[in-house]
Amino acid sequence: MKALAENPVQPDASAEQGTAGAVLLVDDSRVQRRILRLLLERWGYAVTEAASGNEALEICHRRNVDFIISDWMMPGLTGLEFCTRFRALEKADYVYFILLTSKSETGEIVHGLEVGADDFLTKPVNANELRARLSAGRRILGMQNALNEKNQMISAALDELQGLYDTVDRDLMQARKIQESLLPERMNRFGKTTVSMLMKPCGHVGGDLVGVFSPGPNRLAFYNIDVSGHGVTSALMTARLASYLSGRFLEQNIAVMKRFDRFFALRQPQEVAHILNERLLSDNGVEEYFTLAYGIADLMTGKVRMVQAGHPYPAVQRRDGSVDFVGDGGPPVGLLPGVEYQSFEIQLYEGDRILLYSDGFTESECETGGMLEEEGLKQMLVAGASSTGPEVLDELFWLLNMRRKDEPLKDDVSAVLLEYGGPE
Incomplete structure (x- = not known):
């Protein structure tokens, strides 16, 4: 058999051995x-x-x-x-x-x-x-x-990106630990009254903040803050706000004032909101704002005075289990200059409690897309009327997760629960 057909082949004089x-x-x-x-x-x-x-x-x-x-x-x-x-x-x-x-x-x-x-x-x-x-x-x-x-270039770029992601991830994990260190204990006792707190960020770090502090016997302040946006920028803002409302360093706390160089007194809630608003607006380049529910409580009388600045309406649950939403509304903090915030008063009796919560609760969507809203939260509170302390907040968060099934959080979820035990 012939290996080649009989066709003339032109040599390639310029070809070098092996170059092809x-x-x-x-x-x-x-x-x-x-x-x-x-x-x-x-x-x-x-x-x-x-x-x-x-x-x-x-x-x-x-x-x-x-x-x-x-x-x-x-x-x-x-x-x-x-x-x-x-x-x-x-x-x-x-x-x-x-x-x-x-x-x-x-x-x-x-x-x-x-x-x-x-x-x-x-x-x-x-x-x-x-x-x-x-x-x-x-x-x-x-x-x-x-x-x-x-593909090798892409693989090298992906390896580099993975390294950068791992570095950022480690930094965010550390940032989360730092953010958690800014928060007080989950449950704090003030005589017969307890204040419980919940904070669940939707990412490594969150833009919600909860806290409580007391300048002296029978007096305490508690708050729930929700900074606009998510992630690192919001978390940095919460760190700053935590320093403004620090319970560990009352001398630096803008919500208290020193009297006679001997003791601290609580400022009125509307004054606190005003100070925060002016401070935030005075900083150039800061575009974030936040909603706020801030209250001060007299544990001898059960009187609570609050300010609501763009935050969801506080829920008051009476001893018999009934739930009402209270508040006068108001603009968020850090949006408009010269805002005059208004406060309102709530009378608590022994066994009553008040819940501050972020819109991560009421705007949480279920599988069908419907939001929980105030009515859904009210039903949860009524169903858990017999629970107390952090157990109440854990049950609320568990019910929230049950509605979402396997869907991840789309917003930070936070809450503060004050349970009034009556005067000492």
């Missing part, structure tokens, strides 16, 4: 290998020969090639079997595989493509057609190499 690529020539016929080798080397290819599929596999384990030209019919491993085993090898770069065959049946050609052959040439081989097929293969390998380089 590396070819592994697999054929049990030494004559056919020699003829094809002469052509390939004339075209600038570096050629390695193998007399069988098994020998070719051994060569493929030791060195890299760009092309494989293999006869289909060979003793031992056929060209098809060799192709199948070769494709099973782990190779970093793609190799273009051409089968030489006398078969012309469509089914056989399809089978060859399925096991990994890229192209076919019918014997006797037409030299010009072989060269054209190799040129097409070089274009494909060029695109493949360019794609591999881009």
Whole structure:
């Protein structure tokens, strides 16, 4: 059988040995290998020969090639079997595989493509057609190499991004610990009265803030703040507000004033809201604002005076379990200059309690998209009327999660519960 069809082949005088690529020539016929080798080397290819599929596999384990030209019919491993085993090898770069065959049946050609052959040439081989097929293969390998380089660049970029993400993630975890350290204990006792708190950020850090402090016996202040937005910027604002309303350092607390250099007195809630509003507006570049529910309680009389600045209406639950929402509304803090905030009064009796909460509760959506709203919160409070302390807030948050099923939090959730135990 002739290895080449009788067509004139033009030599490539400018081709240097091996510059066109590396070819592994697999054929049990030494004559056919020699003829094809002469052509390939004339075209600038570096050629390695193998007399069988098994020998070719051994060569493929030791060195890299760009092309494989293999006869289909060979003793031992056929060209098809060799192709199948070769494709099973782990190779970093793609190799273009051409089968030489006398078969012309469509089914056989399809089978060859399925096991990994890229192209076919019918014997006797037409030299010009072989060269054209190799040129097409070089274009494909060029695109493949360019794609591999881009994939490597993408992989390196992803690795770098992952490293940056891990760094940010560690920083955010530390920021969360710092933010948690700004909060008082979950439950605080003031004589017979208890104040419980809940804060559940929707991310690593949150924009909600809860707190309570007491400047002396039978007096306390409690608050719930919701800063606009989410994430780091909001968390930084809560850290700042926590310093303004610190229970550990009353000298720095804007909500108290020192009397006669001996004791601290609580400012009125509307005055506190006004001071916070003016401070926030005086800072250039700060675009955040926040909603606020802030109250002061006289534990001897049960009187609570509050200011509501854009925050959800406080819920008052009486000893018999009934729930009412109270408040006069008002604009958020940090939006408008010169705002005059108004306060209102609530009379608590022994066994009554008041709940401050962020809109993460009432605006929480269920599976069907409906919000909890005040009516849903009221039903939860009535159902949990027998619970006390942090257990009340844990039950509310659990019921909230049950409504959402597997949906993650879309907003921070926070609450403060004051349970009045009567005077000492």
